[in-house]
Amino acid sequence: MQLSDRTKGILFLLLSSAGFALISLFVRLAGDVPTMEKTLYRNAISTAAIVMLLARSKTSPAVPEGARRDMFFRCLFGCTVYRTGH
Numbered sequence: 001m002q003l004s005d006r007t008k009g010i011l012f013l014l015l016s017s018a019g020f021a022l023i024s025l026f027v028r029l030a031g032d033v034p035t036m037e038k039t040l041y042r043n044a045i046s047t048a049a050i051v052m053l054l055a056r057s058k059t060s061p062a063v064p065e066g067a068r069r070d071m072f073f074r075c076l077f078g079c080t081v082y083r084t085g086h
Contacts, residue, residue, distance in 0.1 A: 023042060026042075027042070
C-alpha cells in the first residue's frame, strides 16, 4: 500500500506528538530526580534513536560544505541563549 506524502506527514506528526507525550509522562514519573539528570537520559535516548535511524537509512550526518557557517552560528546562538536563560 502506497501512502501519499500528505498521509505520511500526518502520520509522522501524530507519531511525534505521541513521542513527546511519552517523554512528558516519563519525566513526571521520574519524581524528584535532578533536572540535569532527566535531561541527560532524555537526550541519550533521543541520540540512540537518531543514530539507529541514520544507520538504517545509510545517511551521513555530515553538514554540507555550504551550510557549515550557518550551522555554526545556529549552534553558537542556541548555546548563548540557553546559557543566559532567555
